[in-house]
Amino acid sequence: MTNSIKEIAGADFILAIGTNTTESHPIIGLQVKKARRNGSTLVVVDPRRTEVAELADLHLQIKSGSDIALLNAMAHVIIEEKLWNKDFVNGRTENFEAFKETVKRYTPEFASEITGVPAETIREVARGYAKANNATILYTMGLTQHICGTHNVFAVANLAMLCGHIGKPNSGVNPLRGQNNVQGACDMGALPAVLTGYQPVTADEVRAKFAKAWQVDELPAKPGLTVGEIMEGAAEGRIKGMYIMGENPVLSDPDADHVIHALSNLDFLVVQDIFLTETAQLADVVLPAASFAEKDGTFTNTERRVQRVRKAINPVGEAKADWEIICAVSSAMGYAMKYASVSNIFDEIASLTPSYAGISYSRLEEGGIQWPCPSAEHTGTPYLHKDKFVRGLGKFNPVEYIPPAEQPDEEYPLVLTTGRRHFHYHTGTMTQRTGALEVYYGTEYLEINPVDASALGIAEDDMVLVKSRRGEVRVKARLTDVVPRGVVFTSFHFPDVAINKLTNAAVDPLAKIPELKVCAVKVEKAS
């Protein structure tokens, strides 16, 4: 996020795109509600009438995957009506002309065709956003801010720069992270092209610095494969061995059958987790890891705040903290890794990562710190891009609307979108085993519009088959107008509704984000 969570409450215009904030990020949702109570305007863009959409002044029930058309049309209106922030655009950005050229053809009427949102509504939202003092855009997509830009994110950033709604308190571009430490995993360089703090592996001086600190002669310079490419490589036999720590791609990744095939094709798979997940079941060796309650460490949240994780109990059984296991494997392979405690690991991170340089365990005792925090005296950074962007001038990246790779057709007439539920989390490995959450919210269902349902002869609680070109799942139907006609929705929290058997692994060429949100399906009553 460019801003802090608490700053959302201070925005007078909130544009929430594709985030059911109150359900998937309840505590951030509280800030949205607070802003509403303070009188700010909330516009929600989502094909479903979600809980947060119910709170909104305006709900744009847009066709899945048409966000860019909407955002470009907003920019079009803002430029046409001369509502854009000339000082900001002239002083802080570049490439405006190209952007202006691109959005020229996105008239509200044109966008209305694509998105299904009335042109007048697009105009109204564009004016509201541009005229606000502090406007913030919230969205979820699990992107890495600094390196994996995607077209959607470009479109959002273009809009924010156009109005100067960035680089100040309460105003900005705020992706909300799905998992607790997505931000940290990216910051730490668990990515194919960068080391910690987004330092590129391709830069010689960067590799030299790390090689020296790690006491090796050299480090690999060629960017590695992304998760989708890794699976592809495994399926094709180029990747022979894999080490998976605390992830369950069989359930979380698109096209589950393909993932299972890829992992089964490996010569050797080691999985380290707290449960015998669907992925772990495919492994040759499974290593029992400690849960968050059983170890020390830090997480970095979606607003870049580094916070302590503290050990409360001893690991269950013979489980060990992930960091201890990595050290053991590394040492067994001839590279000794020994740390007396996690705070020593953190010190090593700080010494190699400029944005973390000023953070230490003793400082974290006083409370979390938001990076960048370059020195021990620095108090952290609540919002980014204050006087300049990381790269200097902010660059407009014009993007075009591209229709989703898979459109509904005669055979697969419905659009399936997936998401999260309030009572559950991710692949359900944890929330299915709490003795409470799964008791209260025990079964998953498919949301379907009553009109579509009656056309298909489906009644509430009927067992239905959802089929895509890649697979099928059985699930109970729930008739609700939360979803518009033509759209069905479910979550991916429940292993027995392994919805990612259906989803499309086609990835965005830049960010390599699979199109989990949109795929074409047909639904029929199960016998």
Next chain:
Amino acid sequence: MSDVRLTINGREVTAPKGSTVLEAATRAGIFIPTLCHDPELTSFGACRMCVVEIKGMRNLPASCVTEVADGMVVETDSPAVVEARKTILELLLANHPADCLTCGRNGDCRLQDYAYMYGVKSEPFGGEKHNYPVEDDNPFIIRDMNKCILCGKCVRACAEIQGKNIIDFAYRGFDAKVATAMDVPLSDSECVFCGNCVAVCPVGALQEKALRSAARTWEVKKVKTTCPYCGTGCSLELNVKDDRVVGVTSCQGDVNGRALCVKGRFGFGFIHHPDRLQKPLVKKNGTFVEASWEEAINLVAEKLQDIKEHHGSDALAVLSSARCTNEENYLMQKFTRVVLGTNNIDHCARL
């Protein structure tokens, strides 16, 4: 902002203009008991536990809603104040069940604290008692309205922190009660079970079901940590008894204050779930058999080494985790780059 000067218990203190007597006293380290007041919620001034004596004022004003003024002379523990507090406590206890024996909040209950502090005994057969059924049909929260002192904190927390209006005062007089619309159980309302009402309840009327039946308040050690679920990064306290996590309570978090969602507050049960992996497993002839750490680690090291030697570093790949700590992700990419010799490392966070 200008400061005002006043005297509390004979001590000269200063407080920002517009602050309450309660805030001024708290700042000066002077304790005033409260039941319905909460610094994060709007003031209510209903329980009158926080009364003080102020020279020149006829009655005893409630300090949580009385603004400081220049030259004010305040007594927080005068005989009249103590008498008033005792009376309030006696009235509350007269229709409060004498249930501390097994009450889940015994040891962390304001009513009990103040009864002890002011030496007010409960009268088991004193006043008329309510006889509401205890509501425990959901797996998260126990509601025992017999113990409710009608402080209204839960009502305000639900409205002001959670932005829901699930519960409100209902009925009148002796029958006054905090209830959902139509007085249905929480499980039949729109309640999202965030438990933020439970976190502010000063007594045992609202309790965390699992936690309060697993341990007495004085038996638990509290460890402040960060929620393992979503990317918001809420702070919470794990309650530990006998090396087991028995519950979660709120603490003051940088991001969330005391608010949590249902997952953070009630989703801790997976930690001790019987499905937890407790030993390394090695697959032999298609089935997993338990192995020692030494055997498992050596096998992993040997296999990875073997692939590296025969197929090259880029035949290896690592998926790190958005659920693990920074330190673990750091070591994992270090291991991948230094030991495996490849940049084939990613995590599933793009989803």
Next chain:
Amino acid sequence: MSYVTLTINGIKVTVPRGTTVLDAAREAGVFIPTLCHDPDFPHFGACRLCVVEIPGMRNLPASCVTEAADGMEVYTESPAVVEARKTILELLLANHPQDCLTCEKNGDCRLQDYAFRYGVKEAGFQGERKNYPLDDSNPYIIRDANKCILCGRCVRTCNAIPERSVIDFGYRGFNTKIVTAMDTPLGESDCVYCGRCVTVCPVGALIWKSLAGKGRVWEFNKEEVTCTFCESGCLFEVVSKGGKNIAVVPKAPGTGRPLCLKGRLGLELKYLDDPPAPQLKKGDTFVEVSWSEALGLQEILPKLTGKNG
């Protein structure tokens, strides 16, 4: 020594012959609740809270007085056992004051622990309440016979020092009570205020006056110290709250050590910032005395300091 092997809740355990089932269970890490049992003065078997189920035995035997035997099978939480414990607790609570709200023992009381553990609320039976006056007749110990569960632990530990033997069971039936020689208040008896009885009382029937009203047990920190007045080396605890030492109380002395008032007063003087003035009984009343008198130093102190003590 010969050994026997038995199973407790399916766990095999081997113990020396003569060990009770209770001790064998503790050896196996299995918890059994007790009220009247005192490891220093065992084999009393009165409260029956420690009952267990042993197939082949007709009733539920009290584990604290039952000897472990080879091949014995013991179940410590079977439905029958739990039922029995609940009944015992209900009976105890039926004539127990509902006073935890302000009771000094709240938070460190066995009756309360077990009521919570077995989910027994008071008023299972609405029994007759006792209405004894509070015995507040001396500066050191408060006795509340209404809360007494007649476990007899105080009697046994007091009588372990023959020249003390101040208290015993008195009266019968519902009126059974722990009494001094003529059922006088403690202050009028031959009690020496060593506090042996207080250290073993499982409930709030005997409490330290020095701690009454000073705080709740969960607010206290305790640090163990050893008395050096005599060679017995009795163990005490310095009790602190909010970083301030507020009292010194003894730990249960068992059979080996006598425990005495002088030792406790000496440690109060040593560890407390403002120790309460010591009081000794002169004739029928307690009077404040100087520290040197309380500690029996009048004769030697002047010699040591060259002044009059």
